[in-house]
Amino acid sequence: MSNKESYHAIDVPFEYRHTCWFCGEPYYDSYAFMPSPNYDGQEQPLLIPSCEECFGFCRQTRVSGIDLLRDKVKDALHKKYQKHLQIGVNWTKEELEDCEFEGKALEGFRESAWAMFEIAKGRVNYAGWPLTIDGQPVSALSQAFHVEFDGIIYTSLQRAVEQLAKAYAIPQPYLEAVIEVVGRQRLAYAIRFAKTTYGYSADEREASIASLKALVAEEQALAIQVAVPAKGIQASLDELEPLILHRTQIPVHAIQWILERGITNLAQLAECEDDCFDHFGKDSELVAYTYFTAMQVYLEQRDVDPEWAENVDPNRRWFEQLG
Ligand SMILES: [Zn+2]
Structure with missing residues (x-):
């Protein structure tokens, strides 16, 4: 028995050997993480494979959980590579290729800019692999507050707003x-x-906000009209x-549930929120929450991308039946 081990090394799947768990860059060293404050009384540090840069970020961070540590590292990457990430806001790949920069320095920029953007984006978006020790999950890692915008993942709405306000001036x-x-x-x-x-002036901005409020109220009134679900259908799992x-698992149980109730949009789902929590809450609150979130992600995807819903969604034939 090896109770004398003073560290817990996490499992590293074969294809992730030599990889930073935080950002996917090459391995440098394992960071020994101890929660602080240590609410769950963790006894041994957890060894997490890191690249040199993420290792450095970890050393400046004290947090109570591994998901918070991950978020702090991601925030640090966002901050450090803000200029690189903004390249994707200001340019498309084609624009960069087409534009004619004059002078050596600018030509160099054109050649490396898109690569820098893609590397930074890859690192902030990198999801790591599930954390286990000897096959047992370490803990549920929450991504509940993560926000994705234009293909880039932010650790929270607040961080997204800070970065996007800067990026779009x-x-x-x-x-x-x-x-x-x-x-x-x-x-x-919102950004548009x-x-x-x-x-414009402060008064004009205020008027803009007021008209936006009226518009949203109108939309909500319309949404209530469509909030009556169609007759449901039975599909076996x-x-x-x-x-x-968007990195969210959509389980078949959740899909079955919305089909049964004839739910095809977010407004209808919102009406059935309590029902959902009653139904799946029997297993656990977390399960219900996870399933509800999955349904939101699924219905929103169908809503914002009708072409996807019609031609790509693997369950489209069921939704077609709902009409
Ligand atoms: Zn890293």
């Missing part, structure tokens, strides 16, 4: 005010709105396809 308080009105699910809309309206969207 929108005053942060104004962007925050707009998001508060339209909701966090509609970041792209804020970008086109902030340049083996006829349904699980899928992964």
Whole structure:
């Protein structure tokens, strides 16, 4: 028996040997993580494979859990590579290739810029592999607060707003005010709105916010009208396809549940929220929460990308039946 071990090394799948768990860069050393404050009374440090840079970030961080540590490392990467990440905001790959830079320095920029953007994006988005020790899960890692915008993942709405306000040169308080009105699910809309309206006087901005509020209220009134679900259908679990969207697992149980209730949009799902928690909460609150989130992600994907819903969604034939 090896109770004398003073560290717990996490399992590293073969294909991830020599890889940083935080960002996917080459391995440098394992960071020995101890929670601080140590709420769960963890006794031994957890060894997490890191690259040199993430190792350095970890050493400056004291947090109570591994998911918080991961988020702090990601925030540090976002901050350090902000300029690189903004390349993707300011340019598309094709624009960069087509544009004619004059002079050696700018030509160099053109050649390396997109690569720098892709590397930085890959690192902040890198999801690591599931943390286990001898096959046993270490703990559930929460991504509940993560926000994705334009293909880049942020650790929280707050971080996303800070970075995006800078990237798009929108005053942060104004962007925050707009998001508060339209909701966090509609970041792209909020940014577009804020970008086109902030340049005016304070009075005009206030008027913009007021008209936005009226617009959203109108939309909500319309949404209530469509909130009456169609007649549900029964699909057996083996006829349904699980899928992964935006790094979220969509389990067949969740898909079966929405089909049974004839739910095809987020407004209908919202109406059935309590029902969902009653149904899946029998297993555990966490399961219910996970399933509900999965359904939201699924229905939102179908909503924002109708072409995907019609042609790609592996369960499209069921939704077609709902009409
Ligand atoms: Zn790293």
